[in-house]
Amino acid sequence: MAKTSTRNGARTLQIAEELRQSIVRGELAPGTVLRQEDLAKRFETSRTPIRDSLRLLERQGLVSVPTNKGAEVTLLNADDFAEISEMRALAEPLALRHAIPNLTNRHLEVAERIQAKAETASVETFSDLNKAFHASLVAPCNRPRLLAHLASLSDLNERYLSYAVTTLDYVARSHDEHRELLQACFARNADQACSLLEQHINDAKNSLLARMQDARAVIHDGGYDICPS
Amino acid sequence: MAKTSTRNGARTLQIAEELRQSIVRGELAPGTVLRQEDLAKRFETSRTPIRDSLRLLERQGLVSVPTNKGAEVTLLNADDFAEISEMRALAEPLALRHAIPNLTNRHLEVAERIQAKAETASVETFSDLNKAFHASLVAPCNRPRLLAHLASLSDLNERYLSYAVTTLDYVARSHDEHRELLQACFARNADQACSLLEQHINDAKNSLLARMQDARAVIHDGGYDICPS
DNA sequence: ATTTTAATTTTTGTATACAAAAATATTTAT
DNA sequence: ATAAATATTTTTGTATACAAAAATTAAAAT
Numbered sequence: 001m002a003k004t005s006t007r008n009g010a011r012t013l014q015i016a017e018e019l020r021q022s023i024v025r026g027e028l029a030p031g032t033v034l035r036q037e038d039l040a041k042r043f044e045t046s047r048t049p050i051r052d053s054l055r056l057l058e059r060q061g062l063v064s065v066p067t068n069k070g071a072e073v074t075l076l077n078a079d080d081f082a083e084i085s086e087m088r089a090l091a092e093p094l095a096l097r098h099a100i101p102n103l104t105n106r107h108l109e110v111a112e113r114i115q116a117k118a119e120t121a122s123v124e125t126f127s128d129l130n131k132a133f134h135a136s137l138v139a140p141c142n143r144p145r146l147l148a149h150l151a152s153l154s155d156l157n158e159r160y161l162s163y164a165v166t167t168l169d170y171v172a173r174s175h176d177e178h179r180e181l182l183q184a185c186f187a188r189n190a191d192q193a194c195s196l197l198e199q200h201i202n203d204a205k206n207s208l209l210a211r212m213q214d215a216r217a218v219i220h221d222g223g224y225d226i227c228p229s
Numbered sequence: 230m231a232k233t234s235t236r237n238g239a240r241t242l243q244i245a246e247e248l249r250q251s252i253v254r255g256e257l258a259p260g261t262v263l264r265q266e267d268l269a270k271r272f273e274t275s276r277t278p279i280r281d282s283l284r285l286l287e288r289q290g291l292v293s294v295p296t297n298k299g300a301e302v303t304l305l306n307a308d309d310f311a312e313i314s315e316m317r318a319l320a321e322p323l324a325l326r327h328a329i330p331n332l333t334n335r336h337l338e339v340a341e342r343i344q345a346k347a348e349t350a351s352v353e354t355f356s357d358l359n360k361a362f363h364a365s366l367v368a369p370c371n372r373p374r375l376l377a378h379l380a381s382l383s384d385l386n387e388r389y390l391s392y393a394v395t396t397l398d399y400v401a402r403s404h405d406e407h408r409e410l411l412q413a414c415f416a417r418n419a420d421q422a423c424s425l426l427e428q429h430i431n432d433a434k435n436s437l438l439a440r441m442q443d444a445r446a447v448i449h450d451g452g453y454d455i456c457p458s
Numbered sequence: 459a460t461t462t463t464a465a466t467t468t469t470t471g472t473a474t475a476c477a478a479a480a481a482t483a484t485t486t487a488t
Numbered sequence: 489a490t491a492a493a494t495a496t497t498t499t500t501g502t503a504t505a506c507a508a509a510a511a512t513t514a515a516a517a518t
């Protein structure tokens with residue numbers, strides 16, 4: 001929270017990153033209105049870098065910044081999650097297909113290590129490591145725009161994971177699927193790897209959508225948003 | 230250029246839009262450094278809204294805004310164009326598939342009218358109408374994130390089109406493909422429409438890549454960027 | 459003459475002050 | 489008491505001033 005680095009320019013990025021984590025981890029609930037003055041106080045700075053940070057977060061789809069109104073942490077809902085999953089299921093296998101010819105064993109060992117860590121990790125760090133695992137496999141695809149697109153989708157996905165991964169049945173299956181995917185990558189079997197990845201993303205979608213349906217049924221029947229606050 | 234509306238907040242969006250057009254149309258060449266003070270003078274405002282605008286354009290991938298350095302109109306190169314085309318070839322047929330069940334004849338007539346206009350349009354307005362045609366077909370897909378993604382890719386694509394569409398052989402083929410695509414949509418033949426759309430995007434990619442190769446060979450053999458300025 | 463270093467200028471980042479819009483509270487009329 | 493209108497407060501948008509970083513120019517050393 002405190003001002004650790006006073007270097008010019010870096011501050012804005014630092015604030016954006018801290019806010020990003022707060023949002024992704026759910027500390028800043030969906031629908032929360034972010035007052036510029038409050039944030040300025042929290043980060044011991046003026047409103048100018050705060051406004052810059054909010055623009056960066058808007059680009060990542062984590063807040064909406066309507067003119068003349070307070071910025072708002074974007075809401076989560078089932079349709080949105082389904083859409084994000086659909087886009088990932090399309091784009092990530094493409095990236096993996098291009099990455100596989102460039103994947104060295106070193107790359108795969110890094111992915112393996114991340115996965116091992118994820119399997120013993122707490123619920124809080126799971127979604128972070130899950131994201132890192134996916135990123136590590138597609139990283140060598142040599143397509144910066146595609147990677148940026150996936151990173152953005154991955155961040156959005158992480159938010160939903162943090163919210164919905166409270167029971168561990170999905171997590172166990174996810175680990176199995178990651179292991180299987182790793183095997184296909186080690187074998188450099190592009191078709192199988194891409195197919196497994198697509199399935200994995202769709203599995204996650206279906207599991208979480210089912211959970212969201214349940215949660216909705218319990219909390220408020222008619223509503224739609226997870227956290228209308 | 231002049232201040233037409235002084236309403237609070239709207240100014241930033243207006244500036245961003247005007248800059249966007251300048252960049253997409255090529256009036257602001259790739260690699261051009263954008264000085265905040267210069268832009269402030271041009272738009273008769275202060276640097277604050279200029280900085281906001283630059284952030285918005287950064288989100289659209291039209292400028293890069295490194296800290297403590299001047300913002301720069303992003304460069305164009307063949308790899309980048311190929312990547313953008315690849316992403317469009319994947320995402321746009323998906324959107325079309327979801328749109329077709331919702332496509333009314335009204336929608337298609339609008340698309341037809343845009344296409345008719347495009348066929349008699351000047352080179353300057355062609356890329357604009359081309360973008361509008363594509364947008365009109367996928368609009369009813371009911372997936373806001375996917376549409377935003379496509380809009381962003383479409384803007385980037387427009388830049389390349391503006392640069393490379395100087396001869397009209399590609400334009401003629403593009404018109405044919407658009408007409409064929411429209412027929413498939415009128416027939417509500419989703420498979421055919423999606424396949425035609427994918428082909429159309431790949432055709433455009435190959436045509437323009439070939440042109441870029443030629444241009445490169447003429448202007449500077451070793452280089453890569455179209456406009457290294 | 460060339461390279462390195464230092465001084466200067468330019469440009470961006472941040473803080474603060476003021477203006478415009480939105481939200482809230484108050485008053486007034488019914 | 490309720491609803492509409494008005495006044496007040498709060499909050500965002502913009503302009504300006506100052507600080508820090510980068511770029512440029514000038515000077516010095518080799």
